[in-house]
Amino acid sequence: MKEHVLLSGYTTLGTGGPARWLGEPEEVAELVELLARARAEGLPVAPIGLGSNLLVADEGFEGLALKLSGELAAARAGEATLVAGGGAPLAVCLHRARAAGLGGFEFACAIPGTVGGAVWMNAGAYGSDVSAVLTRALVADADGAAWLAPAELGLRYRRSGLQRGEVVARAEFHLSQRPVEDIKATVAEMQARRKAAQPTNRRTFGSVFKNPEHELTAGRMLEACGLRGHAIGGARISPKHANFIENDGDARSADAVALIAEARRRALEQFGVRLEPEVQLVGALEIPPPVWG
Ligand SMILES: Cc1cc2nc3c(=O)[nH]c(=O)nc-3n(C[C@H](O)[C@H](O)[C@H](O)COP(=O)(O)OP(=O)(O)OC[C@H]3O[C@@H](n4cnc5c(N)ncnc54)[C@H](O)[C@@H]3O)c2cc1C
Numbered sequence: 001m002k003e004h005v006l007l008s009g010y011t012t013l014g015t016g017g018p019a020r021w022l023g024e025p026e027e028v029a030e031l032v033e034l035l036a037r038a039r040a041e042g043l044p045v046a047p048i049g050l051g052s053n054l055l056v057a058d059e060g061f062e063g064l065a066l067k068l069s070g071e072l073a074a075a076r077a078g079e080a081t082l083v084a085g086g087g088a089p090l091a092v093c094l095h096r097a098r099a100a101g102l103g104g105f106e107f108a109c110a111i112p113g114t115v116g117g118a119v120w121m122n123a124g125a126y127g128s129d130v131s132a133v134l135t136r137a138l139v140a141d142a143d144g145a146a147w148l149a150p151a152e153l154g155l156r157y158r159r160s161g162l163q164r165g166e167v168v169a170r171a172e173f174h175l176s177q178r179p180v181e182d183i184k185a186t187v188a189e190m191q192a193r194r195k196a197a198q199p200t201n202r203r204t205f206g207s208v209f210k211n212p213e214h215e216l217t218a219g220r221m222l223e224a225c226g227l228r229g230h231a232i233g234g235a236r237i238s239p240k241h242a243n244f245i246e247n248d249g250d251a252r253s254a255d256a257v258a259l260i261a262e263a264r265r266r267a268l269e270q271f272g273v274r275l276e277p278e279v280q281l282v283g284a285l286e287i288p289p290p291v292w293g
Contacts, residue, residue, distance in 0.1 A: 010051045010067070011205070014203045015056065016056025020061065021043070023065070025070075031072065032140050044061075049114030050113050053117060053121060071085060075092050080176060084171055085170055090114065102175035106126075106183060109191055116171075120162055122158060125190070126193075137153060141166050219242045233252060245259055
């Protein structure tokens with residue numbers, strides 16, 4: 001365990017203060033032991049994947065941040081399965097699947113996170129998501145670890161039913177044989193679409209809001225509110241896609257929260273829609289509910 005570790009280096013936005021503790025368990029038993037210690041000491045726990053959907057409070061996190069590593073970040077492809085640790089980057093999983101001629105994981109090329117973060121969020125893109133390929137997940141808490149089926153994980157649009165203190169230690173995916181060249185072509189096409197539509201080579205945390213049940217996506221709605229390029233402090237709404245917030249260099253998480261609050265207020269005022277944030281919060285951060293005026 002390390003003490004006072006700055007989490008800005010663990011998030012794609014590059015903001016946030018220090019975690020009181022950072023644990024890097026390499027095996028399930030170690031992970032359960034850390035969770036049990038945290039519970040005994042009354043410490044909140046925050047698993048951190050690649051921080052690609054995270055806003056960490058500028059004041060930091062008075063708890064135990066967990067970064068899964070070793071066996072808990074490894075990925076292996078079998079004949080029609082992929083088994084990966086919760087800390088395994090999706091890019092590595094896709095690489096293993098492609099090398100084994102297994103299709104079904106291509107959508108993950110658009111998602112710069114880990115297996116654990118993807119299960120927690122039921123991450124998805126281009127018509128697929130984790131729930132479409134997940135067989136089961138090994139979920140650890142302070143009492144031990146158990147394999148859960150997708151129905152027990154409560155996977156919905158960009159959320160799961162997992163609770164704080166539950167950590168995805170491992171996941172198993174069912175994939176199907178597909179020619180490597182076809183997989184490569186699908187990935188190239190998805191990546192080209194991404195590059196054309198969204199900011200790349202920018203510090204962001206992906207979509208700020210989930211898409212509402214409305215004819216407009218969150219991005220189009222915020223664009224119609226005139227928010228493209230709108231900045232607060234060092235954070236600004238992407239001029240390319242209004243559902244992204246970029247760190248212009250010296251952003252603080254508080255700047256991003258202020259932008260999120262402003263965007264929600266404007267969407268409520270102009271469209272009567274309460275946008276729901278997709279980004280996950282760590283530490284004493286709160287996104288105020290949208291109000292008129
Ligand atoms: C450029 C860009 C594009 C993106 N595009 C997409 C997209 O197309 N589709 C999409 O769905 N998302 C997208 N995202 C968002 C993000 O990549 C996903 O939500 C991803 O699943 C987050 O994974 P992570 O490992 O980075 O999790 P983090 O951001 O580190 O954490 C997210 C949440 O998951 C929890 N968590 C992390 N690991 C575990 C674990 N092992 N067990 C339990 N909980 C855990 C965290 O505590 C937190 O609540 C994008 C992000 C960026 C920056």
